Amino acid sequence: MLKKTILIVDDEPKTRQGLKKTLEDWANGQFEIISTDGASAAIDILKQKEIHILITDISMPEMNGIEMLKRLQVQKHYPVVIIISAYSEFDYAQEAIQLGVLNYLLKPLSKKKLIEAVEKAVEVQKKREREGKLTRIIDERLVDVKVEEKAEDSHIQRAMNYVDQHLNEQLTLKEVAAFVHLNSSYFSVLFKDQTKMTFSEYVTRSRLQKAKNLLIESNLPVSEIAEAVGYNTAKYFIKIFKEYEGQTPSKYRKTAMMKDF
Numbered sequence: 001m002l003k004k005t006i007l008i009v010d011d012e013p014k015t016r017q018g019l020k021k022t023l024e025d026w027a028n029g030q031f032e033i034i035s036t037d038g039a040s041a042a043i044d045i046l047k048q049k050e051i052h053i054l055i056t057d058i059s060m061p062e063m064n065g066i067e068m069l070k071r072l073q074v075q076k077h078y079p080v081v082i083i084i085s086a087y088s089e090f091d092y093a094q095e096a097i098q099l100g101v102l103n104y105l106l107k108p109l110s111k112k113k114l115i116e117a118v119e120k121a122v123e124v125q126k127k128r129e130r131e132g133k134l135t136r137i138i139d140e141r142l143v144d145v146k147v148e149e150k151a152e153d154s155h156i157q158r159a160m161n162y163v164d165q166h167l168n169e170q171l172t173l174k175e176v177a178a179f180v181h182l183n184s185s186y187f188s189v190l191f192k193d194q195t196k197m198t199f200s201e202y203v204t205r206s207r208l209q210k211a212k213n214l215l216i217e218s219n220l221p222v223s224e225i226a227e228a229v230g231y232n233t234a235k236y237f238i239k240i241f242k243e244y245e246g247q248t249p250s251k252y253r254k255t256a257m258m259k260d261f
Contacts, residue, residue: 003031004032004052004125005032005033005034005049005053006032006034006052006055006118007034007045007053007055007079008020008033008034008036008056009035009036009054009056009060009065010056010060011037011038011057011060011061012057013037016035019035019109022111023114023118026118038062038063039056039060039065040063042054042056042068043068043071043072046072046079050077051079053080053082053118053121053122053125054082055081055082055084055118056068056082058083058085059085065083065085066095066096069096069099079125080102080124081096081099081101081102082101082102082118083096083101084106084107085104085105085106103117137209137216139205139208141205142202142205142209145160145195145196145202155180155181156190156191156195159176159177159180159187159191160202162176162179163176163203164206167203167207167229168228168229169230170232171203171230173187173188173199176199187199204240205244207229207230207240208229208240208241208245210228211237211249214228215249215252215256216256222234222237222238222249225237
């Protein structure tokens, strides 16, 4: 897995070097720490390389830190930002908050406060990354169906809720139809009419959605994930997963972990 990168932007050489040294000692090789002396150079770096955490001074010649952040808003990968300043400027602080800055630290910085701020930034960045991964594995057809049905307390809504709560069990159309007090033939037609998919397809898509979440969020072996989403054998689970996703669960997990989000 690629190292995460922290970029320090400060036009004062002594401060910049001090911050870099402190973070290199703290990171112990787990993060790449780079630095530059101005906003323009920082923007160029951010265009060429993904920066996960940005630590920047506000007061710099040519372009201040706030203006730099405004320009970075259009970036695909917006880093977690920590601002440092020699002045306690309320207006700057307010604007920084509006730009999503995580922390506003005053110079001179203590090593303890800097490291605490960076450790918090690391946690925020991990959360963003995880949310980004989960967003990319969502089955849009399931989302559309759930949103449409949620508008009313219908038989189909209750049926879907029942399925979602019993994905680890062997589900049958007859069982779910009985749960919502409908004839199974009528329920089958009604389900397809309202969701634009068969009951069987809904169950399969729901099982695979849960499986994808588990592949990303946990270290459970594929055999246990298969069982957790209602498949009797890992072999059959892998077959169905490959039909829908175009790759095996193991390959899916490996690809998701390696992707640059």
